[in-house]
Amino acid sequence: MTVNGWLQILAFCAVLLVIAPPLGGYMAKVFTGQRVFLTPLLAGPEKLVYRMFGVDPAREQDWKSYAKSLIIFSLAGWLLLYLILRAQTLDPLNSYGGAKFYSAPWNVTFNTVSSFMTNTNWQYYGGETTMTYVSQMVGLTVQNFASAAVGIVVAVALIRGIVSRSGKSLGNFYSDLVRTLLYVLLPIAFVSALVLMSQGVIDNLSHYVSVHGISGLAQTIAMGPVASQEAIKELGTNGGGFFNVNSAHPFENPNGFTNFYEMLLVLAIPAGLVFTYGKMVGSRRQALAIFSTMFVMFFAGVTVAYAAEANGSPAQHAAGLHTHVIANSTGGNIEGKEQRFGVADSALFDTVTTVTSCGAVNSAIESFTGLGGAVPFANLSASEVIFGGVGTGLYSMLEYVLLAVFIGGLMVGRTPEYLGKKVEAKEIKLVVLGLLITPLTALFSTALATASAAGRASIAPVATGGPQGFSETFYAYLSQANNNGSAFAGYTGFNQPNIGNLHSWGVTFADLLGGFTMVFARYAPILFALAIGGALAGKRVSPAGLGTMRTTNATFVALLIGVIILVGALTFFPALLLGPIVQAVTGHLYH
């Protein structure tokens, strides 16, 4: 580890702490219909959009009606994206890659479409060898926006349920959706795309460029409308790379500054929303308690990942490499990492994108050391509540808060209350179901894929022996169930022998299991979150008394962390033992 490495990590945390509260305050204004500085510019377009949708933004919806609108909107998005990807061959501009790009097979497309609709952005395909520019822009970029907005509105609806003093309304889905898209995602994405371009992120519709190298070798360089997608990919915690190697590609992430900026984009909304919550419930201290919980767990992850990667891997040491820091080289496990990021930035980026549901990568997670790779595992095992995905992180964390309140209430022997509302049997049942459905889906899918020959066919040939094959499989379904999308990229559901999908085929088992895993583990928790909002909405608020458990002090933060770790550990520890922990502890090399 180096001083400069720590400096970067601490600077990142400092900047995050500075930007999150004002952004959260801004979003609170947006979601409570107040005037913001963009209102003069966007109020007109907003009205026009409602008219084109044919909706009345003032119509109040109870949780069932809200959920119905949300699910039907997602379904429509799924259908349109499937059509766009399958009709890729009709694209008139389809020739810039040297070869014509055919559509991927139905099973791979099913997986891809499910993945972008659910904000997962799991990618069995390689962008620059399979997707046309039209598919990237009109298809994938749109779902980058839409799926992010859907996540955010669920959190907002749940907050309204917690705040509401009477009635059953959680707001209006389409109004929340449009306001999120226009006032939050669009302006930040637009400015960020230009910031990234100023550093060298490309954005064009050119043919792939033919290079005549100075020593005589030819090279073809893939092009495309990258910056516009890159910005929303990070901001919406989507994570689907324009290129196969995602943010490791120099055209997506050309230097240390863009790396820093992209990490901030990833955490901006998840961290900001915590303060939005504080504003909307009228208690900054509630926000600070939740933020502290997230931050402590995040920081622990970064520390472990950085230390492990700086130490180097068993394979490196067995090959005779010296991995300590020397003059002009950072040392460490730089296998599968870029020189311009080195070990510190790779460990930090990896932690940032796995605590959130972003899943973008700037290095190969498959090549992380056992302990370094255990960090993304642990982050995913905590069900994406350490900041988490946009919206999803907050609503899942609020469920953990309710659970912690309940457990705390049992310990002190009082009826649990949160913000003056009694937490009763109905809410706790919904909370437990909402929290357990994702881990159970992940474990069920992993078991199915590990126990069947069809599932094991997806394991990378170089990892079939030893725990790495299991790690790959487990990570694949853990990531898809948590709608993260990062991968031990050796695991595959797609075989593409030629550029442009020619003669390619999908691994139906992995494609379908993954697709269903993503959809189920996204929408079931959303329904539970909205149902909790609905259940809380109508409750009377009673004033806090002497015996009311406080949810803003350090004791509560410790209890909350304990509950999160306990649930995650109890669910996943046996599986984690079989993969990354064996690798971290033994240092043994496997064939």
Next chain:
Amino acid sequence: MRRDLLTALRAIVVVTVLFGLAYPLLVLGVGQLIFPGKADGSLIHKDGVVVGSALIGQQFYEDVIGKNGKVEMSKGAPVTQPDPRYFQTRPSGTTPADNAAGSSFANYGPNSIITKQAIQANIAAYLALNTAPNKQLYDPAVTSAAQVPVDAADTSASGIDPDISVANAKIQAYRVATVRHLSLAEVDGLIAKYTTGRSLGFLGEPGVDVLELNLALDRISNGSH
């Protein structure tokens, strides 16, 4: 229900027009206007020909000439080897190496014998490239794997990493200087010139842009063998 579905379809079409066409095309237009070279990939031209991108790593290889004086062939393609006159980029996991139209990770696991073997092969190739015809390494400080910088032995993430560490460049400088009959100080000077420091002084790691360095070398010496 039918009404809901109709609303949803109208909504997704409007959202698609706004965020799939208007937004990306606006970014494209404005970006192309303000950052034309960067938006098009930071391409480098030489004599009117694109010789690469400053951001994309490439191979600096030459054809292998057999004992009979002809280019050696294998399966209809010439056999190539690293050109000692040029600095070489990091090992790449793409097929073929440094494929900028199909980036991919090598996906070598941390506890894999295959990884160990791949790293050993990269070390051997690196040492061989930097060994003079008299069997001595060009850089007297390098004697074994222990002195090989990690970035020279480990594959990059993208497979098209444009940079190498300064330590790696300084070792290769001995070879390049000898082969090109330049002084080591001259080559080290160029390395310093084409080292990209950390952004804002502390973000990222310093690296040497191999293509820009090699182009600069060609400007001061044509480097006959």
